[in-house]
Amino acid sequence: MINATSNNLGKKNLLIAVMVMKINGFTEGAQPEQLLTSLFSLASNWGDVFDTSKLKAVHLSGAMTNVVYRVTWPKSATEDEERMVLVRIYGEGSDIFFDREEEIRTFESISTHGHGPRLLARFPEGRVEEFIHAKTLSACDLRDPDISTLIAAKMREFHVLNMPGSKTAVLWERMRKWLIKARNLCSQEHTKEFQLDILESEIDTLENKLSKHQHDVAFCHNDLQYGNIMINDKTRTVTLIDYEYASYNPVAYDLANHFCEWAANYHTDRPHVLDYNMCPNLEERKRFVQSYLSSKGNQPRDTEVDQLIDDVEKYTLANHLFWGLWGIISGYVTHIDFDYIEYAKQRFSEYWLKKPQLLKDE
Numbered sequence: 001m002i003n004a005t006s007n008n009l010g011k012k013n014l015l016i017a018v019m020v021m022k023i024n025g026f027t028e029g030a031q032p033e034q035l036l037t038s039l040f041s042l043a044s045n046w047g048d049v050f051d052t053s054k055l056k057a058v059h060l061s062g063a064m065t066n067v068v069y070r071v072t073w074p075k076s077a078t079e080d081e082e083r084m085v086l087v088r089i090y091g092e093g094s095d096i097f098f099d100r101e102e103e104i105r106t107f108e109s110i111s112t113h114g115h116g117p118r119l120l121a122r123f124p125e126g127r128v129e130e131f132i133h134a135k136t137l138s139a140c141d142l143r144d145p146d147i148s149t150l151i152a153a154k155m156r157e158f159h160v161l162n163m164p165g166s167k168t169a170v171l172w173e174r175m176r177k178w179l180i181k182a183r184n185l186c187s188q189e190h191t192k193e194f195q196l197d198i199l200e201s202e203i204d205t206l207e208n209k210l211s212k213h214q215h216d217v218a219f220c221h222n223d224l225q226y227g228n229i230m231i232n233d234k235t236r237t238v239t240l241i242d243y244e245y246a247s248y249n250p251v252a253y254d255l256a257n258h259f260c261e262w263a264a265n266y267h268t269d270r271p272h273v274l275d276y277n278m279c280p281n282l283e284e285r286k287r288f289v290q291s292y293l294s295s296k297g298n299q300p301r302d303t304e305v306d307q308l309i310d311d312v313e314k315y316t317l318a319n320h321l322f323w324g325l326w327g328i329i330s331g332y333v334t335h336i337d338f339d340y341i342e343y344a345k346q347r348f349s350e351y352w353l354k355k356p357q358l359l360k361d362e
Helices: 011-023 031-047 099-114 139-143 145-159 171-185 188-193 196-209 251-263 282-294 304-334 341-356
Strands: 056-060 066-074 082-090 119-123 126-130 217-220 227-231 237-240 249-250
Touching: 031 082, 031 119, 082 251, 099 119, 099 145, 099 188, 119 196, 119 237, 126 139, 139 145, 139 251, 145 217, 145 227, 145 237, 145 251, 145 282, 171 249, 171 304, 188 196, 196 304, 249 251, 282 304, 304 341
Parallel strands: none
Antiparallel strands: 056 066, 066 082, 082 126, 119 126, 217 249, 227 237
8 A cells, every 4th residue: 555755746747647637527635746656666566568648637526525536547558459547536624524544454354354446545635445346325226125135245255344443333422523513613593593502411321221122333434325336247246445434333333323224325416405305115125124124044033033123223313313423514614515414304304203203112
C-alpha cells in the first residue's frame, strides 16, 4: 500500500495529467497532484507505461458521504487493455461521523479476511482502492428473492468476522455524540423542528427498552444500502463494500438498517425521497431472516425467526434516529448534491409515526 508523500512526476507531465483529470470532472475535494503521485507509483509497481495524457476519471453517482471515481489508464502504449482503480475522495465534514484512521484499519482488516476491495494507496484527501469487477445493485434488485437470499447469507458471513478492538456496540454512544454535534450546528429553526432538545431522552428511552432483551452483538456493516452491495452475475457471489460506518452493533440493528434502505432510490431526480411502502413486507422479512439464520446449515426454529423479525422491527426506530441525525449534520457540512435536511425530516417523521406501535409492548 502506497502513501503519497512526494511528487514523482515531471512538471510537464504533471501539468498535463492535472488538466486531463480536471477535464474529466476530477475537481471535487482533492488536489490532483497528490493523487497522481499515488497513481504513478502504483503504475510503476505494476510495470505499466503511465501515459498521463490518457488518464480518464468518471464520477460514480450514488455516494453520499464521499465522492467516488473510476480512474483508468492504458497498461501500455501498444495494448488496448486498461488498468482500472477506484478513487475515493473523502467528503467534507465526513470525519465528524467516524475516525478516519480507525476506518482505514477496519478496511484493511476486512480485506485480510477476504472481503471487499484491497487498499492500494492513500493520499491526504482520500485513497485508491481495488476496482471490483461486479455489478452494483439497483434499488429494485433488493426485492429480487434470489438476490435477497444471497445478501442475507453474506450478512451472516460478515457478522462472524473477528475484528480487532472493542466488541461493544457503539450505536447509542455514537448517536449521543452526533446529537451534540447537531445541536452545535443547527439553527434555532431546525433545533425546534427536529426537537433536538428532547432527543437525548429519546435515545436513552430507546436504549433502555431495546436493551432489556438479550441481542446478539456482532461486527455490522451499518450502511447496507443497495449501492454498497455488488454482485458477480456469473458466479452469483455478493460483495459488501464501503465500511465507513462499520462497527460492532446488535445484529438486529444491521438487518433493520438494510430493510429501511429498501425505501430509498438514490438514482432518481429526487434521490433524497424515501418511499416506506417499498420496505419489505412480513413475507419478505421472514424469508430474509430465515435465509440469514439458516445460511450456516442450521435450520432455525419458528420462534427464533419470529423473535428476530420482531427485534429487527423495533431497531428500525434506532435506525431512523441514527440516519436522521446524520442527515441534519450532513446538511450543514456537506456540499454533495443531496437534500440532507429533507432526508432527515423523513427519517424523524417515520420515527415518531412508528414509535407508539413498535414500543407498545415495552
